Amino acid sequence: TFGTEKDMEGEKTKAMEVEETQVTDVSLKGLSKKLEEFAKERDWEPFHSPRNLLLAMVGEVGELAEIFMWRGEVAKGLPNWEEADKEHLGEELSDVLLYLIRLSDMCGVNLGEAALKKIVKNAVKYPAKAARDV
Numbered sequence: 594t595f596g597t598e599k600d601m602e603g604e605k606t607k608a609m610e611v612e613e614t615q616v617t618d619v620s621l622k623g624l625s626k627k628l629e630e631f632a633k634e635r636d637w638e639p640f641h642s643p644r645n646l647l648l649a650m651v652g653e654v655g656e657l658a659e660i661f662m663w664r665g666e667v668a669k670g671l672p673n674w675e676e677a678d679k680e681h682l683g684e685e686l687s688d689v690l691l692y693l694i695r696l697s698d699m700c701g702v703n704l705g706e707a708a709l710k711k712i713v714k715n716a717v718k719y720p721a722k723a724a725r726d727v
């Protein structure tokens with residue numbers, strides 16, 4: 594069923610708030626809170642099981658891959674792409690990120706902390722050139 598006009602206005606106001614959010618304000622924790630609210634407001638929490646979220650995320654990775662499909666190699670910065678294609682790319686990248694954050698939350702994994710720890714682990718496994726030369 595479609596929402597009332599008032600609902601639509603509310604959604605537009607929220608969308609404008611998102612637009613006003615400073616890029617520097619974006620954090621994994623902040624996004625995670627927004628996703629929690631989003632699911633609560635729609636009674637979607639029962640659907641957000643780890644397995645469902647994983648499958649949804651993989652589906653979005655497929656949609657992301659479709660954008661690059663059959664285009665051949667793509668230069669960094671996507672210089673020859675139309676704005677609409679770049680916007681679509683941003684949407685699919687976001688879908689993957691949002692499901693990944695929600696999945697991590699529903700698994701009780703602190704994604705920011707885990708990612709920082711993984712970078713440290715990677716650095717030990719793959720020492721930087723300067724460290725290798727010593």
Ligand SMILES: Nc1ccn([C@H]2C[C@H](O)[C@@H](COP(=O)(O)OP(=O)(O)OP(=O)(O)O)O2)c(=O)n1
Binds near residue numbers: 637640687688691
């Ligand atoms: N049960 C759901 C369904 C959707 N979403 C959110 C997370 C994603 O950011 C976005 C995905 O929405 P759609 O399933 O409508 O997928 P698309 O936006 O990719 O639309 P389409 O598949 O029509 O291109 O909505 C969610 O959190 N939980």
